[in-house]
Amino acid sequence: MSSVAVTKKKGVGAVxxxxxxxxxxxKLAVLYLFSGLLFFAIAGFEALLMRIQLMFPNSDFISAGTxxxxxxxxGTTMLFLAATPLLFGFMNMVVPLQIGARxxxxxxxxxxxxxxxxxxxxxxxxxxxxxxxxxxxxxSYASLSLYSPGHGIxxxxxxxxxxxxxxxxxxxxxxxxxxTMRAPGMTFMRMPLFTWTSxxxxxxxLFAFPPxxxxxxxxxxxxxxxxxxxxxxxxxxxxxxxxxxxxxxxxEVYILVLPAFGLFSEIIPVFARKRLFGYSSMVFATILIGFxxxxxxxxxxxxxxxxxxxxxxxxxxxxxxxxxxGMKVFNWILTIWxxxxxxxxxxxxxxxxIPSFVAGGVTGVMQATAPLDYxxxxxxxxxxxxxxxxxxGIVTAIFASFHFYWPLFFNRAMSEKLGxxxxxxxxxxxxxxxxxxxxxxxxxxxxxxxxxxxxxxxDLFNFISSIGAIMMAIGVVLMVLNMLLSIKSEPLNCRDYxxxxxxxxxxxxxxxxxxxxxxTPLVRGFDxxxxxxxxxxxxxxxxxxxxxxxxxxxxxxxxxxxxIGLFVAAFGALYHPDGESxxxxxxxxxxxxxxxxxxxxxxxxxxxxxxxxxxxIEIENELYGKGGNK
Amino acid sequence: MLNxxxxxxxxxxxxxxxxxxxxxxxxxxWIFICSDIVLFxxxxxxxxxxxxxGPAGMQFTSQExxxxxxxxxxxxxxLTSSLTSVYAMYHLKNYNFKGVQLWTGVTVLLGLGFLALxxxxxxxxxxxxxxxxxxxxSSAFFTLVGTHGLHVIIGLVWMxxxxxxxxxxxLNLYNAPKYFxxxxxxxxIDVVWVFIxxxxxxxxxxx
Amino acid sequence: xxxxxxIQGRSQSQYEFxxxxxxxxxxxxxxxxxxxxxxxxxAFATVVxxxxxxxxxxxxxxxxxxxxxxxxYSFMHMDDKHAPFIGVISTFVWVGAVxxxxxxxxxxxxxxx
Numbered sequence: 001m002s003s004v005a006v007t008k009k010k011g012v013g014a015v016x017x018x019x020x021x022x023x024x025x026x027k028l029a030v031l032y033l034f035s036g037l038l039f040f041a042i043a044g045f046e047a048l049l050m051r052i053q054l055m056f057p058n059s060d061f062i063s064a065g066t067x068x069x070x071x072x073x074x075g076t077t078m079l080f081l082a083a084t085p086l087l088f089g090f091m092n093m094v095v096p097l098q099i100g101a102r103x104x105x106x107x108x109x110x111x112x113x114x115x116x117x118x119x120x121x122x123x124x125x126x127x128x129x130x131x132x133x134x135x136x137x138x139x140s141y142a143s144l145s146l147y148s149p150g151h152g153i154x155x156x157x158x159x160x161x162x163x164x165x166x167x168x169x170x171x172x173x174x175x176x177x178x179x180t181m182r183a184p185g186m187t188f189m190r191m192p193l194f195t196w197t198s199x200x201x202x203x204x205x206l207f208a209f210p211p212x213x214x215x216x217x218x219x220x221x222x223x224x225x226x227x228x229x230x231x232x233x234x235x236x237x238x239x240x241x242x243x244x245x246x247x248x249x250x251x252e253v254y255i256l257v258l259p260a261f262g263l264f265s266e267i268i269p270v271f272a273r274k275r276l277f278g279y280s281s282m283v284f285a286t287i288l289i290g291f292x293x294x295x296x297x298x299x300x301x302x303x304x305x306x307x308x309x310x311x312x313x314x315x316x317x318x319x320x321x322x323x324x325x326g327m328k329v330f331n332w333i334l335t336i337w338x339x340x341x342x343x344x345x346x347x348x349x350x351x352x353x354i355p356s357f358v359a360g361g362v363t364g365v366m367q368a369t370a371p372l373d374y375x376x377x378x379x380x381x382x383x384x385x386x387x388x389x390x391x392x393g394i395v396t397a398i399f400a401s402f403h404f405y406w407p408l409f410f411n412r413a414m415s416e417k418l419g420x421x422x423x424x425x426x427x428x429x430x431x432x433x434x435x436x437x438x439x440x441x442x443x444x445x446x447x448x449x450x451x452x453x454x455x456x457x458x459d460l461f462n463f464i465s466s467i468g469a470i471m472m473a474i475g476v477v478l479m480v481l482n483m484l485l486s487i488k489s490e491p492l493n494c495r496d497y498x499x500x501x502x503x504x505x506x507x508x509x510x511x512x513x514x515x516x517x518x519x520t521p522l523v524r525g526f527d528x529x530x531x532x533x534x535x536x537x538x539x540x541x542x543x544x545x546x547x548x549x550x551x552x553x554x555x556x557x558x559x560x561x562x563x564i565g566l567f568v569a570a571f572g573a574l575y576h577p578d579g580e581s582x583x584x585x586x587x588x589x590x591x592x593x594x595x596x597x598x599x600x601x602x603x604x605x606x607x608x609x610x611x612x613x614x615x616x617i618e619i620e621n622e623l624y625g626k627g628g629n630k
Numbered sequence: 631m632l633n634x635x636x637x638x639x640x641x642x643x644x645x646x647x648x649x650x651x652x653x654x655x656x657x658x659x660w661i662f663i664c665s666d667i668v669l670f671x672x673x674x675x676x677x678x679x680x681x682x683x684g685p686a687g688m689q690f691t692s693q694e695x696x697x698x699x700x701x702x703x704x705x706x707x708x709l710t711s712s713l714t715s716v717y718a719m720y721h722l723k724n725y726n727f728k729g730v731q732l733w734t735g736v737t738v739l740l741g742l743g744f745l746a747l748x749x750x751x752x753x754x755x756x757x758x759x760x761x762x763x764x765x766x767x768s769s770a771f772f773t774l775v776g777t778h779g780l781h782v783i784i785g786l787v788w789m790x791x792x793x794x795x796x797x798x799x800x801l802n803l804y805n806a807p808k809y810f811x812x813x814x815x816x817x818x819i820d821v822v823w824v825f826i827x828x829x830x831x832x833x834x835x836x837x
Numbered sequence: 838x839x840x841x842x843x844i845q846g847r848s849q850s851q852y853e854f855x856x857x858x859x860x861x862x863x864x865x866x867x868x869x870x871x872x873x874x875x876x877x878x879x880a881f882a883t884v885v886x887x888x889x890x891x892x893x894x895x896x897x898x899x900x901x902x903x904x905x906x907x908x909x910y911s912f913m914h915m916d917d918k919h920a921p922f923i924g925v926i927s928t929f930v931w932v933g934a935v936x937x938x939x940x941x942x943x944x945x946x947x948x949x950x
Contacts (some may be wrong), residue, residue, distance in 0.1 A: 105654040191827035210669035227769035235766030306947045405666045603795045638926040660926045664933040671937030675944035713870040817912045828901040
């Protein structure tokens, strides 16, 4: 990409090619954001279908088999293919800007991570059209999924294997970026909290995804190549799958919720117009949550019969997580306390988040009590609990950040008025849906059932819950509408849209040029942009270097080709158990494409290119007008 | 970066860390290795819980199956290749390109020897009826040791690519980190093997 | 991405000193290698010598542990204080080791037949 290409209008083909080959973290962030939104909409629609089915007793809106497929795909898609990419979108966009970097450490891998994720997700969703989706729940317990007929589980295993590899690659990339790419002066204890939570969450990805990879691989060879890991008649043991899955599965919820915490830790100080309370305890709490998150996986398996000792250990460890999480909640409250609060859409999401998330956390501690868990296990109480945590914690964070970071992404602002409507409809809908599910669970309604008999006292609450789900759907539609409307609005061309930005990303003028910082900033303390504003620096940052040549990475189509190779190979593996003669050749061809692309990548020199100081000045003039704002 | 010519005297003392890209690669391979540690831990844990488990009346047990002399020879091959890789890095520091290529080549040869023995071993097991699908034990064994073998293959392809691609280029600050990172990865393969020969072979023979 | 590559010529004496230093280091590596070979040999020998399994198992695990630490700190240069971010790296490695140990422990204790 040359400097001219950024500023001149391009044809549709050129734009598409640019996005297919891009290694720019901001463009990949946009790709993550839109693909995440797509899968969020799909999974949300699946949830809506399930809630319509459960609206009335003895309903036959959808069949039991379809219901199983929907609940599996809803869970899988929401966790792996919606929440993860949406948060990755924000991480990609914001983290390099917050630490004052021009790009991530491995731009090529960043692109590879996205395409692996996207093609894995596409592969998984093709199952709907190719003989049935997976139907063994998102946990896909081996004792059930090994015997699931058709190719549903095979799609699950292969699709998640590919997209999981992408997530792991992106995780490694973020860790290295945060370790090595920080601007001068940006010490670890000056990093904004979103960067910290991204670091810890990427670390969790680093340690949690390999067990999932192993588990999925064992399932893959068991189902497709006649291995015997989980087949008890051949000496296997299905408990191994449960352990491997939950060793991954429990950290996964922290992988998602930690960046959400980080996003709120960015939003709250900006709108409370006050420094984040207890920064170092926040960092400490983040690390502690990350570590403890690894030591508690068996609380998902209390009823498996691990024995009293194991249950007690995991119960205590689980309750211990409430302590650092509580620290965080108090810090947020104390940040707001005494602040000069400006209520905007992101802030109102943050205010709604705190009580909702606490409610979810408290029910979590209830379930950590192993004896009580025997009562609550597999009931709607569990469903209510994790939706309170995920929707109340993660989805509100994502929605708040859409509003908060939209100016950085697209140089446009989303409508505040529509934003309030969205918030209230979504928020009320959310509580209507899930609050009553606590009681449904206590009344004995099991989760994952496709219908229920009338006259058990469940009818009214299920009806209320479904109404809430419809409201949530309306909220999401309004949110998307808001995004689309923002395209029509005027470009902002400003710096610090919210007026009270504190960290480095707000010191940049939008639209952000592809090289981010024309000169690397010098960070002089926590909240660097706030410091510069206090000192009346109109540039928004102190520079650590004179204006000079900037080194940028080259675009490449190879990540896409590598991912397509694996995508093709997955079809070969999928049809292998059917005894198709073409299955092995297809696998070989697919893996061959990937390996060839890797060899090309390693043999060719990729040195990137230099952007000269004069070109930078030219681009800046083009973007902002001569000598300042347009 | 490619065009800068060096003499042993201008060559930096830590060529792998002299550029920002080099530092990124250095940190990156370590972070990757951390995830690989956990990957192998999962495989090891699975193997331990499935060891000697099979269908009723399974005739293969780890005591009868594993042969220590073969495992010992394989260990020697891999350990020695670790040392030759250190020699390659020694020459990298001294800006002796021929030495780097030579010792990396020796490492590849030793790795190939290891791989050949492993393939022979697998072939032998399959031949006597201990195939991949024979029991939970066989699946777990082949998956654990096979994953290590796959890492060896990747490492070999990686080093061969390095030798070939750089044959005409010579040593510079762009490819010095590449050699270094491949060497770290190769040592890690050896680390995993130390656990494999201890946990799988030695403890397997003990029963 | 920063592109500054500092190339500083070393003085003759500095150069010779560095040469000597890395030669000494290489000699240390060879000694470490000899130790590793020896440890491997001992591990195999204890098993062949037919001691009680309750004695052998901890011993060979310990020997493996020592070998791994040698590999990490000498061959893989984790002892190099000047390597970039080596503190962060060793934190990650040891956290990984602790987590790996948890897996061993769990799979050995709470997976039953």
